[in-house]
Amino acid sequence: MIKIKGLHKSYPMGKDSLHVLKGLDLHIKEGEFVSIMGSSGSGKSTLLNIVGLLDIHDVGEYHLNGQLIEKLDEKKAAILRNKFLGFVFQSFNLISYKTALENVALPLYYAGVNRKERLKTALDYLDKVGLKEWANHLPNELSGGQKQRVAIARALVTKPKVVLADEPTGALDSTTTDSVMDLLKEINDEGMTVFVITHEEEVAEQTKRIVRLKDGVIISDEVTNPKVLA
Amino acid sequence: MKTIFDKDTWQEIYGTLRKNVMRTIITIIGVMWGIFLLVALLGAAKGFENKFNKDIGDLATNSVFVWGQSTGMAFGGFQEGRPMRLKLTDTKTIKDQISAVEHVVPRNQRGAHVVHKFLDGNYNVTGDYPLLDKIQKKNLLFGRFINDSDIDESRKVAVISQDVYEEIFEFEEYPIGAYIEINKINYKVIGVIKKSNIQMGPRDDIHIPFTTFQKVYNQGDRIGWMIITGNSESDISQVEADVKLLLKNIHDVHPEDSRAFGSFNLGENFGQVTGFLTGMQFLTIFVGLATLIAGIFAIGNILLITVKERTQEIGIRRALGAKPSEIKIQIILESVVLSLFAGVLGIIAGGGILFLLNSLFTGPDAVLLNSSVTISTILSALFSLVFLGTLIGLIPASRAVRIKPIEALRDE
DSSP states (O other): OOOEEEEEEEEETTEEEEEEEEEEEEETTTTEEEEEEEOTTSSSSHHHHHHTSOOOSSHHHHHHHHOOOSOOOOOHHHHHHHHHEEEOOOOOOOOTTSOOHHHHHHHHHHHHHOOHHHHHHHHHHHHHHOOOOGGOOOGGGGGGHHHHHHHHHHHTTTTSSSSEEEEETSOOOOOHHHHHHHHHHHHHHOOEEEEEEESOOEEEEETSEEEEETEEEEEEEEEEEHHHHO | OOGGOOOHHHHHHHHHHHHTHHHHHHHHHHHHHHHHHHHHHHHHHHHHHHOOOOOOHTTTTTEEEEEOOOOOOOTTOOOOBOOOOOEEEHHHHHHHTTTTTEEEEEEEEEHHHHHHEEEEEEEEEEETHHHHHHHHHOEEEEEEEOHHHHHHHTHHHHHEEEHHHHHHSSSSOOOOEEEEEEEEEEEEEEEEOOOOOOOOOOOOEEEHOOOOOOOOHOOTTSSSSEEEETTOOHHHHHHHHHHHHHHHHHOOTTTSSSSSSEEEHHHHHHHHHHHHHHHHHHHHHHHHHHHHHHHHHHHHHHHHHHHHHTTTHHHHHHHOOOOHHHHHHHHHHHHHHHHHHHHHHHHHHHHHHHHHHHSSSSSOSSOSSSOOOOOHHHHHHHHHHHHHHHHHHHHHHHHHHSSSSHHOOOOO
């Protein structure tokens, strides 16, 4: 599903450049539940941006769903994001003046689905994350856990190939963290590829494969204990 | 382009604007005010013009007054300083020889002491033909103007002005059929002319038949002055020059003698007034448009600020799959919708003010008459709003697409 070979990325910093990713190789197959672990500055967010087509890499190859990603302009990237990727962010990133339902329906608007269909599908997904009754509430009327569940519903609504979660529990307490992780596990069980970025050990432990990143290189890549797999 | 006709695009824009009501209102105030000023001022200017045109009424504006003075050059054996006297036959010659002339109306006038019962006054008495009524429409309060029979029979009848009526008649006394004494001769009053706001030439107090004037004051065929009107295609300044040249020819005056005949060109003077009105309208349009443009800039400015404010929102939309063009079109359409909405509100407010003006200023002494703007003015204003709104929307729109989703989504 995601195939990365010899990936390099550096950012210009004044006269010098900051070499963030130093030759990554990573292969994530369909249906995997992977976490990228690393402290801040390890390059994990940069990796997510590249995988999420929000940024472009300098050197190396990146295949998404069998498609080589190259010469990506903004328009193409937008279409691919809409089609293949679902995002979940640490700070939820819901649009504050839109209701939960409208937030979930938004990716479908950019996919060109008509309004009636959109709202119907969005409501189904809200139901799936257990927030059907909250459909017409604005984000500031929801708790952190509820907001993140709305965001997950939004990530799922276009039936993407991969869900990319950037510190999905970073802004949540431990109870809600568990409920959000349970939800991610559940969608993974339904066959969705889930790609989580985190610096929390407890979060990483709940995934099926942990890739550790340090200073722009992969230092370990292990399948976690069968307890989780079971 | 498809997106413009897509109902969903509009729903999205409607949703965005409706849910930011305060921002929307503040944004549109400038344009609203601009178009309000434009409509209100243009309407008021139109009302002023209407009022002016009504006052002018049926007064032939393409007319010129000509009178005799005295020669300024010796010519044909005559000394300089010879007094010029226009003759009744001159009017016929002018009418026959100059094709651009429509009417030639001779007039004679003198001062007179007028008495009615115990009241009296000094007034101008003019000998007139019924034709005068054709070029300077007389609105009558009572009775009628001089007619052909009055001329033919040299009747001793008089048409008096409202001022004269009010001064020498008792309050609410019925004037028609009453007798007034003009320089010791009795005349029967046959009409009273309503006051008019505009008076051209010497004050007209009392009109008597031209032929009566001739006989009573022993005028022979001499006339005081004449009013000449050009027909619709004529250039009144050209008519003026032609008439004076012809008169010099008839009266043996040097063709280049500029003193022999005096004239007053009503058309030219009228042109100056209408020029002033046009200027006022131009000024109004200028002020309105300038305000409008300032308002549009305010919209652009505020949208630019809101783009900055909405960085995160735009980033989210981009991450969720919005193409740059979709973001751009949304911002531009927001700008256009705001401009148009503001415009419509401004037009309604301006129309309301004009309606108010019209209902406040009624009656004959109103300063403004039927203040209004044309539909085409409204439509072109709206069209320029769409155009300017699009143009100004381009600035925040291009700013919005420069925002990289990753920058927009970066956590603080």
